[in-house]
Amino acid sequence: MKINLLPIGARFEYDGQIYTKTGPITATAEKGGQRMIPRHAVLRPxxxxxxxxxxxxxxxxxxxxxxxxxxxxxxTALRLTEGLGKAELEQARMRFLAMLEE
Structure with missing residues (x-):
């Protein structure tokens, strides 16, 4: 299994040590210390x-x-809209409300 397939917090074995994944390519060893795990590394959950x-x-x-x-x-939009835009805004409102009914 590759590191990118494991979720954060997953435990796995690599190079004879047990690690917990802490980032996209980082892990913390059970015995302490953090390590970058190569993307190509094959891990055993x-x-x-x-x-x-x-x-x-x-x-x-x-x-x-x-x-x-x-x-x-x-x-607020109606108050800020001038001229013919108000009619288009009202049509958009009607379409929005109609979509909620679907």
Whole structure:
């Protein structure tokens, strides 16, 4: 296995020592000290597997807050727009809201 395939925090063996990956090409040895691991080096994951990557944080958005923020933005944009641009801006607003319904 190559270093770029291991997630940060994964443990592996290289040159007879156990390391923990700390960066894209760096690792810390169990006995202390940091080392750069060549990209071409073949590594053996400790215990035969690597830890799964940390789950990405998911953030739920409140629909009412999103719409309120959009309407506040739209009101400011309308106030700053002159002439025929207001009609185009209102059409863009309608398209945006319609896309939310799909």
């Amino acid at each position: 400790v215990d035969g597997h690597t830890p799964p990557p940390a789950p990405a944080a998911t953030r739920q958005l409140d629909e009412a807050r999103v719409l309120a923020a959009f309407e506040a933005y739209h009101a």
